[in-house]
Amino acid sequence: xxxxxxxxxxxxxxxxxxxxxxxxxxxxxxxxxxxxxxxxxxxxxxxxxxxxxxxxxxxxxxxxxxxxxxxx
Numbered sequence: 001x002x003x004x005x006x007x008x009x010x011x012x013x014x015x016x017x018x019x020x021x022x023x024x025x026x027x028x029x030x031x032x033x034x035x036x037x038x039x040x041x042x043x044x045x046x047x048x049x050x051x052x053x054x055x056x057x058x059x060x061x062x063x064x065x066x067x068x069x070x071x072x
Contacts, residue, residue, distance in 0.1 A: 012043075013042045013043065014046045023037065036067075041063060041067050044063045044067070
């Protein structure tokens with residue numbers, strides 16, 4: 001029997017577990033490190049979203065630019 005309620009993935013990132021698995025699969029297919037995506041992009045996006053900040057294209061660009069800066 002399936003458990004009801006929010007899973008921890010959704011609580012931490014605002015993404016359902018099934019969707020997170022899809023993101024992880026895409027990372028593998030494209031040679032990206034899922035842990036890096038999770039930590040530097042998904043977490044930052046979720047923090048902005050839960051702090052009631054407007055999430056527009058520029059906000060997403062800033063999140064991605066900051067994450068890419070960490071690669072250097």
